[in-house]
Amino acid sequence: MEIKSAQFIVSNSDFTKCPDTGLPEFAFIGRSNVGKSSLINKLVGNKSLAKTSVRPGKTQLINHFLINRAWYLVDLPGYGFARVSKSEREKWQKMINQYLLGRKTLMNTFVLVDSRHLPLDIDLDFIAFLGTHGIPLSIVFTKVDKQNQSATAKNINAFKAALLQQWEELPPIFITSSVSGTGRTPLLNYIGQILQQPNPSK
Ligand code: GDP
Numbered sequence: 001m002e003i004k005s006a007q008f009i010v011s012n013s014d015f016t017k018c019p020d021t022g023l024p025e026f027a028f029i030g031r032s033n034v035g036k037s038s039l040i041n042k043l044v045g046n047k048s049l050a051k052t053s054v055r056p057g058k059t060q061l062i063n064h065f066l067i068n069r070a071w072y073l074v075d076l077p078g079y080g081f082a083r084v085s086k087s088e089r090e091k092w093q094k095m096i097n098q099y100l101l102g103r104k105t106l107m108n109t110f111v112l113v114d115s116r117h118l119p120l121d122i123d124l125d126f127i128a129f130l131g132t133h134g135i136p137l138s139i140v141f142t143k144v145d146k147q148n149q150s151a152t153a154k155n156i157n158a159f160k161a162a163l164l165q166q167w168e169e170l171p172p173i174f175i176t177s178s179v180s181g182t183g184r185t186p187l188l189n190y191i192g193q194i195l196q197q198p199n200p201s202k
Pocket of ligand 1: 030031033034035143146177178179
């Protein structure tokens with residue numbers, strides 16, 4: 001899929017106030033600092049659409065971007081900020097759960113995972129939450145330019161093994177770098193495929 005246009009539409013803390021055009025949408029989420037903003041900017045070919053490395057607390061909103069006037073890319077606030085209070089965490093959880101469970105036009109959630117680490121419980125737990133609720137998901141490994149291929153493969157295999165302890169099947173997996181552009185085309189084509197299915201909004 002080619003990206004012809006990308007524009008910021010709105011930021012919300014309440015999912016009921018998100019756009020009501022009925023257009024299909026694709027959410028991106030992951031641990032803070034996983035490289036989500038960089039990946040979003042790389043995907044849409046705009047260096048500053050999503051803000052990179054803003055302080056915790058500043059990006060705690062659901063951000064809608066309209067792509068090709070046909071679908072929304074949704075930038076969800078990251079999890080796992082070390083310096084966030086319990087009440088902030090609870091607020092995040094409530095907002096995210098309501099959005100993920102209630103948003104009828106959500107086609108897929110891309111869970112970003114840093115390819116430099118062995119599996120972390122915080123990522124596995126979040127994926128388990130999506131799986132348990134039947135929310136379609138894919139896993140996007142980020143920052144693969146930061147180490148050699150065998151180190152990446154080792155971490156990804158460990159992640160797959162951890163998932164297979166809980167699930168019979170693996171979700172789609174993408175391997176990306178916002179620096180080299182690795183994985184951009186497969187990920188956009190995957191979105192394109194879902195959009196071409198007969199009834200993209202449930
Ligand atoms: P976010 O908090 O998940 O939105 O993460 P950011 O996109 O702000 O990225 C966090 C840090 O990782 C920044 O310093 C980025 O420059 C860096 N980063 C993000 N993606 C990549 C990548 O693919 N390769 C490399 N080498 N650095 C990256």
